[in-house]
Amino acid sequence: MPIASARHICRWVTDIHDIEWRTSPGLTDYAAALAEMEARANAVSAGSAGELVWLLEHPPVYTAGTSADSAELIDPRFPVVAAGRGGRYTYHGPGQRIGYLVLNLAKRGRDVRCYVHALEGWVIAALGEMGISAFRAPGRVGIWTHDASGQEAKIGAIGVRVRRWITMHGFSVNLSPDLSHFGGIVPCGLAEYPVTSAQALGASHAMETFDAALALTSGAFLDSLTCERENEA
Numbered sequence: 001m002p003i004a005s006a007r008h009i010c011r012w013v014t015d016i017h018d019i020e021w022r023t024s025p026g027l028t029d030y031a032a033a034l035a036e037m038e039a040r041a042n043a044v045s046a047g048s049a050g051e052l053v054w055l056l057e058h059p060p061v062y063t064a065g066t067s068a069d070s071a072e073l074i075d076p077r078f079p080v081v082a083a084g085r086g087g088r089y090t091y092h093g094p095g096q097r098i099g100y101l102v103l104n105l106a107k108r109g110r111d112v113r114c115y116v117h118a119l120e121g122w123v124i125a126a127l128g129e130m131g132i133s134a135f136r137a138p139g140r141v142g143i144w145t146h147d148a149s150g151q152e153a154k155i156g157a158i159g160v161r162v163r164r165w166i167t168m169h170g171f172s173v174n175l176s177p178d179l180s181h182f183g184g185i186v187p188c189g190l191a192e193y194p195v196t197s198a199q200a201l202g203a204s205h206a207m208e209t210f211d212a213a214l215a216l217t218s219g220a221f222l223d224s225l226t227c228e229r230e231n232e233a
Contacts (some may be wrong), residue, residue, distance in 0.1 A: 019222075021102075023211060024056040027094060030063065030081050039120035041103045041166045052102040053218075055211055060093040062185055065159055073185035073208040085159040085169040087141070089185040095177035095197070097210055099170045106129050106165035115167065115225060116158060122214070122221035123156050123171050134138065142188060143173065145196065153196035157188060174198065175205040 032039050033056065043049035060078040065087035072089050073080065092098060105115060122135050127134040134145045134155060143156030156173040174197035182195045198205035 002052060005034040009057055018170050019051045019053060021215070022052060022054045024054070026057070027059045028056045030061045030079075030092065032057045033058070033100070034081075034083070037100050037102060037168050041163065041168050044102055044104055045164050045166045051104060052100070053103075054100040055214070056100070057094055057096060058092040058098060060091070062089055062091055064068055064089055065161075069122045073184070074186065075182050076185040078181070082168065085161045087157070087159040088155050088174065088188050090159065091171060091177075091182050091185060091190055093177050095175055095182055095199075095205075096135075097175055099172075099214070101165045101167050104223075105162065105167060105225070108222075110165060111225075112160070112162050115162075116160060118221055119160070119171055119226040120230050121224060122217060123158075125172055125217040125220065126210060126213035127155070127173070127198075129216060130196060130198065130204050130209060132201060140190065140193075142169075145198065145201070145209065147194060147196045151194065153194045153199070154187065154190070155196050155201075163192075173210065175207060175210055 040049060040052055044051060061075060062073065062078055062080045063083040063084055064080060065085050067086065068088045084167070101119075105112070120141070120143060124134045124136070127143070127145075130167055132155070134143050134144060137144045137152065141158050142154050143158070144152055145155045147153040156171055158171050161170050174195060176197055177200040179197060179200065185199045187195055
């Protein structure tokens with residue numbers, strides 16, 4: 001299945017880099033996107049391409065991270081693909097905003113833990129712009145909120161891979177997916193916590209609204225990748 005062509009491309013101009021922002025229409029095949037992302041990472045590493053933030057949606061698919069436990073694949077009703085990222089099983093599908101980041105951490109602090117923390121903070125800030133109160137949970141990577149019953153529930157996942165200081169993968173945020181599709185797996189190995197979505201919370205769940213919130217909060221995200229290095233200088 002061919003990669004969906006970008007419907008919109010713009011550029012962030014930061015202090016030293018241009019970052020391409022790409023938003024693809026429709027549904028982009030997961031394996032094809034993975035191949036494109038890996039090719040771009042190799043090009044960034046070689047210095048022949050710039051950094052990238054890629055926003056897209058996938059057809060229904062379960063992806064397995066490097067720590068995936070086969071016992072947590074309960075009902076493989078959709079294709080299962082080895083993702084090469086950290087983490088366990090997760091679900092991607094229509095109504096979920098996927099963000100893949102190909103960034104050069106060699107020029108942005110060389111701190112993978114800081115990068116993951118910054119990714120979480122970016123998604124939390126963007127959701128806040130939409131009126132959703134989200135937060136980090138100690139010991140549980142990802143984006144959390146409270147569902148309609150007041151229970152902690154996962155609204156976004158983080159999964160990254162870093163090779164030669166070039167990042168791949170990124171985040172997924174549940175805007176309006178079919179939440180029953182998560183029933184085929186134990187999402188991220190956390191059976192005791194439900195998943196939720198912006199739609200289930202009664203909040204705005206338009207892709208364009210969330211994308212605009214990401215753009216609005218992107219500057220703080222980029223700054224947070226280098227703040228520790230700058231403070232040490």
